[in-house]
Amino acid sequence: MIDFTDPTFLQDPYPLLNAVREETPIFEQRGDDGIQRWFLTRYDDVFRVLRDRRLGRVPEPIMSRSDVGLPPLRSDWGPYNDVEQWSLLMLEPPEHRRLRQLIFREFTPKRIEGLRPTIVDHADRLLSEASEKRHFDLLADFAQPFSIHVIAELLGAPIEDWSRYLDWSHRIVKMYELDTTDDQAESAVRASDEFASWCQDLIAERRAHPADDLISGLCTVETSDGRLSDSEITSTIVLLLNAGHEATVNSLGNGMVSLLATPGAWDSVRSGRVTSRTAIEEMIRFDPPLQLFERWVLADGVSYAGRDFARGEKIAMLFGSANRDPRHFKDPDQFIVDRGDTTHITFGGGIHTCIGAPLARMELSVALERMTAMMPDLRLAEPPIRHPAFVIHGYESVSLSAQSVVGSP
Ligand code: HEM
Numbered sequence: 001m002i003d004f005t006d007p008t009f010l011q012d013p014y015p016l017l018n019a020v021r022e023e024t025p026i027f028e029q030r031g032d033d034g035i036q037r038w039f040l041t042r043y044d045d046v047f048r049v050l051r052d053r054r055l056g057r058v059p060e061p062i063m064s065r066s067d068v069g070l071p072p073l074r075s076d077w078g079p080y081n082d083v084e085q086w087s088l089l090m091l092e093p094p095e096h097r098r099l100r101q102l103i104f105r106e107f108t109p110k111r112i113e114g115l116r117p118t119i120v121d122h123a124d125r126l127l128s129e130a131s132e133k134r135h136f137d138l139l140a141d142f143a144q145p146f147s148i149h150v151i152a153e154l155l156g157a158p159i160e161d162w163s164r165y166l167d168w169s170h171r172i173v174k175m176y177e178l179d180t181t182d183d184q185a186e187s188a189v190r191a192s193d194e195f196a197s198w199c200q201d202l203i204a205e206r207r208a209h210p211a212d213d214l215i216s217g218l219c220t221v222e223t224s225d226g227r228l229s230d231s232e233i234t235s236t237i238v239l240l241l242n243a244g245h246e247a248t249v250n251s252l253g254n255g256m257v258s259l260l261a262t263p264g265a266w267d268s269v270r271s272g273r274v275t276s277r278t279a280i281e282e283m284i285r286f287d288p289p290l291q292l293f294e295r296w297v298l299a300d301g302v303s304y305a306g307r308d309f310a311r312g313e314k315i316a317m318l319f320g321s322a323n324r325d326p327r328h329f330k331d332p333d334q335f336i337v338d339r340g341d342t343t344h345i346t347f348g349g350g351i352h353t354c355i356g357a358p359l360a361r362m363e364l365s366v367a368l369e370r371m372t373a374m375m376p377d378l379r380l381a382e383p384p385i386r387h388p389a390f391v392i393h394g395y396e397s398v399s400l401s402a403q404s405v406v407g408s409p
Contacts, residue, residue: 151244156213250394255283
């Protein structure tokens with residue numbers, strides 16, 4: 001029903017997503033990976049599935065891979081399977097609860113608010129450098145280094161390696177698409193191997209010389225089940241470094257394109273009529289950076305969108321479609337800069353709700369605040385080109401120009 005590789009669809013998926021959602025709340029489609037999925041298109045169903053404990057991100061421990069028709073894990077993907085094994089995203093209770101509680105302590109709104117001065121400094125420095133160019137790329141010149149510096153600082157990861165995290169992460173997240181090619185899979189496996197051995201060295205170093213940072217905390221913490229294993233720590237570092245920037249970078253790119261393309265929206269934020277905290281909620285609702293998440297049905301009696309599901313079936317939730325559902329949002333295809341509605345699906349919900357949401361919101365609002373202050377006449381310099389991928393939804397580059405630049409205080 002939807003060709004997720006069609007370049008026209010990828011450039012702007014919303015006309016087709018809207019048409020399909022209005023025609024049906026659910027449709028069935030087999031992916032290139034051979035998996036049959038039931039796609040949910042409407043807000044209420046996606047909202048409820050995210051919170052339904054009868055569904056899981058992975059079949060285990062309730063069912064096995066073979067119960068749900070999955071082949072055994074590919075042995076030639078060993079390093080990738082290893083880094084995914086203890087990723088929070090791939091765990092269900094009780095392991096999920098144990099790891100999430102440890103990480104959550106570092107991501108409370110209070111702890112994140114304390115990072116504000118550092119985040120402002122990074123934004124100011126990078127914007128000053130970017131403004132020296134006639135046109136700058138919002139993603140490569142600002143959003144990527146900005147977001148990576150912030151997450152690396154929070155974790156205590158050596159910042160001089162930032163371009164390596166970026167490369168590893170870009171290659172690994174290709175595995176989350178619906179149409180990953182063999183070449184992309186092979187590259188993701190190699191990236192996982194390199195990333196994991198880099199983590200091993202870092203873990204050894206922090207065990208020997210603990211610092212006051214999240215990675216040292218993970219290396220030394222004593223829980224009621226004992227210390228975390230090296231595999232658990234490695235998966236957590238990889239997840240936090242990847243999740244900690246990919247979606248934030250694309251949120252800023254997608255959001256700034258929407259904001260600058262909407263007459264009057266930029267001026268409303270620049271003049272202070274709309275706060276950046278309010279504006280970013282619409283930026284992430286209107287064009288979310290992660291378009292699809294999946295769940296396995298792990299119990300009997302599950303029913304959504306008028307269909308009864310059998311155990312072992314797979315549900316795919318279309319986040320961008322849910323965020324444009326007129327049953328929940330008024331005029332959903334309008335970018336309304338002061339809408340300020342935080343009930344969008346963008347950060348998920350239920351036990352896997354984004355742990356980094358307070359950090360992402362802080363980064364996005366600081367970036368917007370500093371751009372409006374330092375580059376008051378910022379505008380799109382060229383029509384931006386989309387990345388040819390659906391799940392991780394963003395631009396290749398977003399070229400901007402600013403005539404006048406106000407120095408940071
Ligand atoms: C605008 C930026 C971001 C968006 C849109 C976003 C979105 C999401 C979503 C939708 C999920 C839930 C996945 C699911 O239900 O299956 C998630 C999980 C997660 N996110 Fe984010 N994220 C963002 C930024 C961040 C940042 C900055 C971090 C920081 C480290 C982060 C860390 C995580 C982690 C660790 C999980 C797994 C939580 C769990 O499984 O319990 N995210 N994110």
